[in-house]
Amino acid sequence: MKIFNTLTRTKEEFKPIHEGEVRMYVCGPTVYNFIHIGNARPMIVFDTVRRYFEYKGYKVNYVSNFTDVDDKIIKAANEEGVDTDTISKRYIAECRKDMEGMNIEPATRNPLATEEISGMIEMIQSLIDGGHAYVAKDGTVYFRVKSDPEYGKLSHKNMDDLESAFTERTLKVSGEDQKEDPNDFVLWKPMKPGEPYWDSPWCKGRPGWHIECSVMAKRYLGATIDIHAGGEDLIFPHHENEIAQSESANGVPFAHYWMHNAFLNINGVKMSKSLGNFRTVRQISEKYDLQVLRLFMLSAQYRSPLNFTPELMEAAKTSLLRIRTAAEAQEEALKKAEDRPLTEEEQKNLEQLKGYVAKFEAAMDDDFNTADAVSAVFELVRFSNSTVSGSSAKAYVRQVKDTMDKLCGVLGIITEVKEEMLDADIEKMIADRQAARKAKNYALADQIRNDLQAKGIILEDTKDGVKWRRA
Numbered sequence: 001m002k003i004f005n006t007l008t009r010t011k012e013e014f015k016p017i018h019e020g021e022v023r024m025y026v027c028g029p030t031v032y033n034f035i036h037i038g039n040a041r042p043m044i045v046f047d048t049v050r051r052y053f054e055y056k057g058y059k060v061n062y063v064s065n066f067t068d069v070d071d072k073i074i075k076a077a078n079e080e081g082v083d084t085d086t087i088s089k090r091y092i093a094e095c096r097k098d099m100e101g102m103n104i105e106p107a108t109r110n111p112l113a114t115e116e117i118s119g120m121i122e123m124i125q126s127l128i129d130g131g132h133a134y135v136a137k138d139g140t141v142y143f144r145v146k147s148d149p150e151y152g153k154l155s156h157k158n159m160d161d162l163e164s165a166f167t168e169r170t171l172k173v174s175g176e177d178q179k180e181d182p183n184d185f186v187l188w189k190p191m192k193p194g195e196p197y198w199d200s201p202w203c204k205g206r207p208g209w210h211i212e213c214s215v216m217a218k219r220y221l222g223a224t225i226d227i228h229a230g231g232e233d234l235i236f237p238h239h240e241n242e243i244a245q246s247e248s249a250n251g252v253p254f255a256h257y258w259m260h261n262a263f264l265n266i267n268g269v270k271m272s273k274s275l276g277n278f279r280t281v282r283q284i285s286e287k288y289d290l291q292v293l294r295l296f297m298l299s300a301q302y303r304s305p306l307n308f309t310p311e312l313m314e315a316a317k318t319s320l321l322r323i324r325t326a327a328e329a330q331e332e333a334l335k336k337a338e339d340r341p342l343t344e345e346e347q348k349n350l351e352q353l354k355g356y357v358a359k360f361e362a363a364m365d366d367d368f369n370t371a372d373a374v375s376a377v378f379e380l381v382r383f384s385n386s387t388v389s390g391s392s393a394k395a396y397v398r399q400v401k402d403t404m405d406k407l408c409g410v411l412g413i414i415t416e417v418k419e420e421m422l423d424a425d426i427e428k429m430i431a432d433r434q435a436a437r438k439a440k441n442y443a444l445a446d447q448i449r450n451d452l453q454a455k456g457i458i459l460e461d462t463k464d465g466v467k468w469r470r471a
């Protein structure tokens with residue numbers, strides 16, 4: 001299995017630290033709003049990576065954090081007049097709902113920054129003791145970048161380039177002139193009025209962003225882990241700084257493989273909160289089954305930029321339907337299929353079936369090329385449609401079905417058709433029912449109510465209008 005390692009900029013053969021085990025850490029979202037579909041890309045991609053390792057027989061220990069203390073969370077809390085905990089808890093719960101919709105396997109652990117403060121203080125102290133960090137006069141603790149001769153090895157930046165970038169701007173801003181070197185970064189910062197804070201040996205305050213991942217990865221996975229992953233915007237400074245902290249504190253390599261997904265763009269422009277051109281996963285779920293979003297994300301290899309367009313989403317919807325139609329046909333065939341030994345032709349077909357599996361695995365073994373893996377699944381779908389029927393041998397149908405389910409399972413695509421209605425369709429039927437009532441067509445109104453009930457949607461007429469819930 002080959003993985004492109006950002007550290008060496010080459011595809012390398014994967015060798016786990018512990019036989020049969022993968023320990024991976026994926027930087028998770030900052031929870032101050034609903035996640036957008038850009039954030040969903042690393043979630044879907046690295047969940048698929050995990051699923052493929054599991055398919056290959058590895059036990060995967062998968063850790064992904066929630067950053068629940070940060071300037072943006074504080075800002076959102078102030079705007080609403082609530083505390084930061086209210087904001088972060090709310091959006092962690094919403095994020096979990098979205099992840100469930102996207103069929104992301106629950107992580108082995110989702111640590112929260114605010115629950116790991118003592119570990120962060122401990123690591124910062126050990127960095128100070130080792131000469132890798134210092135305390136400025138206002139109590140801010142900085143990492144001393146010059147103490148790490150390897151700083152810049154992940155982003156392939158050299159210190160001279162970094163320094164010349166800094167001479168251009170004034171360091172007086174926000175007290176940065178108290179740094180020994182412009183590249184030094186914050187490990188701990190003093191509180192400002194109205195902000196959440198913790199006691200520390202240096203001042204009442206809170207951690208810088210980078211330290212949480214170094215601490216959580218070590219605590220839950222060990223000082224050296226197999227894979228560390230995230231979006232490509234995290235390479236610098238976040239991951240560069242994580243490496244500097246962890247390797248200076250632990251004296252061993254932090255991660256053997258660094259994986260980074262490319263960005264999701266929208267109409268050719270980077271999608272981000274600051275540009276205001278983002279779509280939340282929740283908005284997409286109003287129009288599409290989130291399995292469509294998942295299939296769309298996997299239609300490109302994770303290191304290629306991906307452009308979000310309505311046309312590509314519609315194409316993914318059609319593709320998902322093709323998979324499910326084939327799965328339905330297999331179910332139907334199984335009901336009628338004959339309990340008899342395989343014909344010679346069916347035996348030959350099974351050889352062909354193995355070919356699709358080999359193609360799928362070759363694509364995934366080549367740095368998780370899901371684009372080609374998805375193509376292999378569609379070849380299998382076509383093959384299933386043309387060889388599976390009610391007159392096939394039961395064992396043959398079963399084999400084709402199991403193979404397709406297994407490969408789709410690696411992609412996190414559920415072949416079973418869930419008869420769950422989309423929110424938008426439900427709202428539309430409720431509006432039709434209201435219109436029928438207004439026109440005194442009570443028979444039609446009742447009919448719509450019954451249709452919804454048959455699909456597990458319960459209506460309640462309240463004084464504030466019609467409310468609905470899933471049974």
Ligand code: AMP
Binds near residue numbers: 233261
């Ligand atoms: P954040 O909440 O901004 O820290 O982002 C959480 C994760 O989403 C990180 O791994 C980011 O790199 C990733 N991410 C954010 N925006 C995008 C995007 N437009 N495309 C792909 N990944 C993204």
Ligand code: ZN
Binds near residue numbers: 027213242
């Ligand atoms: Zn991180």
